[in-house]
Amino acid sequence: MIDFAPHDHDGCIASALAAAEEGCAARGLRLTDARRRVLEILLESHRALGAYDVLDRLRAEGRPAQPPLVYRALDFLVAQGFVHRIERLNAFVACARPGAEHAPAFLICRACEAVAEMPVAPEEGRLGSAARATGFALEATTLEAEGLCPNCRGAVA
Amino acid sequence: MIDFAPHDHDGCIASALAAAEEGCAARGLRLTDARRRVLEILLESHRALGAYDVLDRLRAEGRPAQPPLVYRALDFLVAQGFVHRIERLNAFVACARPGAEHAPAFLICRACEAVAEMPVAPEEGRLGSAARATGFALEATTLEAEGLCPNCRGAVA
């Protein structure tokens, strides 16, 4: 999800899958059955899932999967930008803007566990200026925040 | 370390320990032997260590420690701001600016594994503006970047 507002969920699943298909085709890569199913599970659940949550769902569908299958699929999907890893949760979430070049930031609600993906430009942010100041060559960034989303903020109060 | 340059290491250990002592005293908390030793180990090693690395060092000193001891000490030190957790590494590093109010960012060298702590003001950065834009109440932030530090950058080239 991009922010904490409701949206057309079926539509976002379909377009994300289509974007993944296209991205793979364009790069000569294969969106195999296992990879596609893992991506679908993340899209359908629409939240951050641990690798073993994904594994459980695969097994619930009758697929006798093992951890390496899931981690390989996730590694692939993350490398291609179709899925993001949330470090604070040791979890994975489907990308909300597949196809777009981006290094996202995440807002994680500690009450409802929703994760919103925000577009940012890390090169131009604080990490970028810190890196330039010391001569550090930036290759990958993690920007995550935990707190209360607008919905839970009201509910708690 | 604050950046990737050499510095007075003995001095930084002593001042960090002193700051921790003072901080605990000021807040009516106890810097117990276990907590102090864990902090010293992180300061001496001067890099990010996993909880089990710390555990190994405690045991190497003849202390028959178990994982919960280390995690409890680390939780305390992190809560007090004397140690920071590096999410990308599942590791811990002694704070380079103890006492100062700060929400740090980290630059992690993938070659030499050095971790530099950079001062930033997250409320004013991209995460802060993203949070304000959606009504998200920011409580804790993680800003980490991986890449090549100035030293390794030269060595590889």
Next chain:
DNA sequence: AGGGGAAGTGTTATACTATATCATCCGCTG
């Protein structure tokens, strides 16, 4: 069509990270 290499998957085992639980100890306060 068939050879052959690269990429992907199956399978087993294991390494690494973290916490639950309950008993015991220690230090302070009244």
Next chain:
DNA sequence: CAGCGGATGATATAGTATAACACTTCCCCT
């Protein structure tokens, strides 16, 4: 010195991730 709360000891287990090797499938090339 009794009692309380925080800290530690100890055992067990939960949760996350990868190593290693065998096998298959896809695809390209001839």
